[in-house]
Amino acid sequence: MRDPFIGADRETVSPREPSFKMSIGQMGMIGFLASVAMIFGATIIAYLVTRANNAVWRTAEMPGLPLGLLGTTAVMFLQAACMSWALRSVRANKLATLERALWWSLGLGVAFIAGQAINWYELQSAHLTVSARNLYVFTFYMLTGVHALHIIGGLPPLGVVIYRTRQREYSSSRHEGLKFCVQYWHFLGVVWLILLGVLFFAT
Secondary structure: OEEOOOEEEHHHHHOOOOOOOOOOOHHHHHHHHHHHHHHHHHHHHHHHHHHHHHHHHHHHHOOOOHHHHHHHHHHHHHHHHHHHHHHHHHHHHHHHHHHHHHHHHHHHHHHHHHHHHHHHHHHHHHOOOOOOOOHHHHHHHHHHHHHHHHHHHHHHHHHHHHHHHHOOOOOOOOOOOHHHHHHHHHHHHHHHHHHHHHHHOOO
16 A cells, blocks of 8 residues: 555565664673773772872872873873774775784883883882882872783783784774774773873872
8 A cells, every 4th residue: 555645655665774783792892891991990989089088198208100101101192093003904904004003002012011010110119119008109009000900911812813814814894803902902091091190180
């Protein structure tokens, strides 16, 4: 029967496909990042509450935050840029460029950990070790340490992505694993900026 109002046969009207689809893998990745975000969120809240309840946070003779944090922040920016470069490369089917971008990303991830180790060494040289009975020192190690553990945890998956790239398993139409890896590292970059802001603001 023809509908006079729309001028089309009702039987020929097919249901519209949803304009937005999310894969099971993407939903899992969102859930994973949400759980990691809660860990960092709880850590930051604990830090801020502790800071608010202590009038004397850092004594005059204690050094401030290591200036090397600015260097590791720059490394984090470069790492995120390389991951974005990798994603653009695979979408353009530039697999050689993709591999180059991923190797740079891996190297910068290692460089970030090395930079953080230098920052920790700077505090330890001032006799401010992890076991120091000072909340300023303890929370600095805690915040940067939790983030560093997640950076280290992201290196093996990045290595797997590099291996799969060398095996030519990715293409412009098939690169979900790479996309998840990019999302994870971008997430860690955003978290680091938040942690850095909290550290400088509270100090």
